[in-house]
Amino acid sequence: MFELAPVEAASKAELYEGLHEQMRGLLHGERDRIANAANFSALVFNAVDGLNWCGFYFFDGTELVVGPFQGKPACVRIAIGKGVCGTAAATRETQVVEDVHAFPGHIACDAASRSEIVVPLFDDAGGLIGVWDVDSPLPARFDDDDRVGMERLCAVFLASLRGGV
Template sequence: MSTAAALQSDSKPGQYAELAEQAHGLLHGERDRIANAANFAALVYNALPSLNWAGFYFFDGSELVVGPFQGKPACVRIALDKGVCGAAASSRRTQVVRDVNAFPGHIACDAASRSEIVVPLVADGELLGVFDVDSPEPARFDEDDRSGMEQLVKIYLQSLRGD
């Protein structure tokens, strides 16, 4: 079994490359969606700095329902037309929000969150859910985070197929 090691790189791209390697090792050989989501959320939450929530919302056919996560208790259900998670799910595009208070319809599950990134989980054209990461720091996430998080989500989705 692989466990998260401290990230050595000083650059975000380097940190995401290290994290991708760790994610591959952690998820290798396991195809269970919940088990992999739990380990994946714990890996990201404990490896990256300045996070206060990291986890999954899975699409149940009509709305997003909270899945495995790290952080304070979360909103249980999110409509596809609500908040950053709903926007990522309905548009199927990663949402990078520098100031959640400026995002129309933001859902404040944790008032301490100031910025957010949400990556949609899409496999074979089907929406599976979203991976959501929050920070108590304004403008915590940028294009390096978008690229890195999208690569990490690909690793998670590949694990479900046994790739």
């Protein structure tokens, strides 16, 4: 069994460095997408302060469908190009949203959410796998340090699917 060690950090960069190492250990040797997504979500939800939801939406060839997550029940399906998740998938760029209420077309799965970060996920050929979505009840909770940290964690997840962790 994997033992979650508390990450003592003086900065976000240190927090994400510690999470990166724990994530590599947690996903090492496992290639199952659902198992790794579930453990990924649990690790981040329990280690990063100020979150009310985090999880995956996987692309089914037409739209994004909710996958493993931590938090309240979520929207099940999101169209590509709609909301923050669909926008990240369509633009192929991480979305950092300080105020979800100011984001055109925001989809409110949890009315308590105020800010959000979404990282799009692609396979080696550039095909869309899905998105990693993180919400906070705090306005402007996420910044560039979170973007870099979350993208780096997502790289570990993607490597696990290829057996490279």
